Structures are given as structure tokens and as C-alpha cells.
Amino acid sequence: MRVETNGPEETYELGRRLGEKAKAGQIYCLNGDLGVGKTVFTQGFAKGLGIGEPVNSPTFTIVQEYDEGRLPLYHFDVYRIGDISEMDEIGYDDYFFGEGVCLIEWSCLIREILPEHVIEIEIKKDPERGFDYRSVEVEEK
Numbered sequence: 001m002r003v004e005t006n007g008p009e010e011t012y013e014l015g016r017r018l019g020e021k022a023k024a025g026q027i028y029c030l031n032g033d034l035g036v037g038k039t040v041f042t043q044g045f046a047k048g049l050g051i052g053e054p055v056n057s058p059t060f061t062i063v064q065e066y067d068e069g070r071l072p073l074y075h076f077d078v079y080r081i082g083d084i085s086e087m088d089e090i091g092y093d094d095y096f097f098g099e100g101v102c103l104i105e106w107s108c109l110i111r112e113i114l115p116e117h118v119i120e121i122e123i124k125k126d127p128e129r130g131f132d133y134r135s136v137e138v139e140e141k
């Protein structure tokens with residue numbers, strides 16, 4: 001599935017719809033350049049799961065857990081990861097194979113430890129289509 005959005009509220013809305021349908025054990029892999037809208041998507045996704053508290057990219061930790069929704073949300077942003085061993089240190093497999101839903105910004109940086117079945121979301125800009133245009137590709141693997 002590919003969706004074109006023309007502003008942050010539309011990407012948020014797409015995230016919200018997918019969050020409403022998310023199931024325990026799923027891993028959503030979010031990729032795309034800095035500032036493309038991964039966190040905007042995540043905020044909508046969290047809303048769709050019933051999470052009311054504000055969701056931002058975890059700055060000092062790799063993962064942030066939100067427990068107030070329909071399912072726990074484990075929000076990773078691995079942009080600043082130095083070495084894959086940092087994922088072992090946080091006990092990543094408890095999250096990947098846990099009760100909740102994982103959403104991983106910059107999952108391309110930890111490709112070697114990702115399970116086979118994930119949902120890939122790639123967000124892209126196209127300068128010819130304007131500043132607020134994004135193409136959001138959702139592919140279940």
C-alpha cells in the first residue's frame with residue numbers, strides 16, 4: 001500500500017488508522033530521511049492505540065515504553081546507536097517478542113537483528129510535489 005500525504009495531519013491520520021488496527025507482537029519499521037515525518041506518524045500511531053500522553057523521539061534512551069493504550073507501545077529511535085551491542089544491553093528481544101507493539105524509527109541501522117516478519121514503512125519526500133508532500137509506503141514482510 002502506498003499513501004500520499006500533503007501535510008503532517010494526514011501522515012498523523014494514517015498512523016492513527018494503522019495504530020487502531022495494530023496487533024500484539026507486530027514490529028513496525030520506520031525509515032526515511034531526518035525530518036520526513038517518522039515521529040509524526042508515530043504520534044498518530046500512538047493515538048490510534050489509545051495513548052493520550054505526548055510521544056516524542058526518545059532522546060537519551062533507545063526505547064520509550066507507553067502503557068496506557070490498548071496494547072503497550074515500544075517506541076524505538078535508533079538513529080544515535082553507535083553499536084548493535086547497545087540493543088543487547090537494553091534487552092531488545094524482550095520488546096521484539098513481548099506483549100506489545102514495536103515501532104522502530106531508523107530500523108535500517110539495526111537490520112541484522114530484525115526478525116523476518118516486520119511491517120516496513122518508508123516515508124519519502126519529492127521536492128517537485130511541494131514542501132509538505134510525502135509518499136508513505138507500507139509493506140508487510
Ligand SMILES: Nc1ncnc2c1ncn2[C@@H]1O[C@H](COP(=O)(O)OP(=O)(O)O)[C@@H](O)[C@H]1O
Pocket residue numbers: 005006007008009010011012032033034035036037038039040041105131132133134
Ligand atoms: N506530509 C507530511 N507528513 C509528515 N510531516 C510533515 C509533512 N509535511 C510537513 N511535515 C513536517 O515535517 C516534519 C517531520 O518531523 P518528524 O516527524 O520529527 O521527522 P522524523 O521523525 O522523520 O525525523 C514536521 O515538522 C512536520 O510538520
Ligand SMILES: [Mg+2]
Pocket residue numbers: 038039057077105
Ligand atoms: Mg523522529
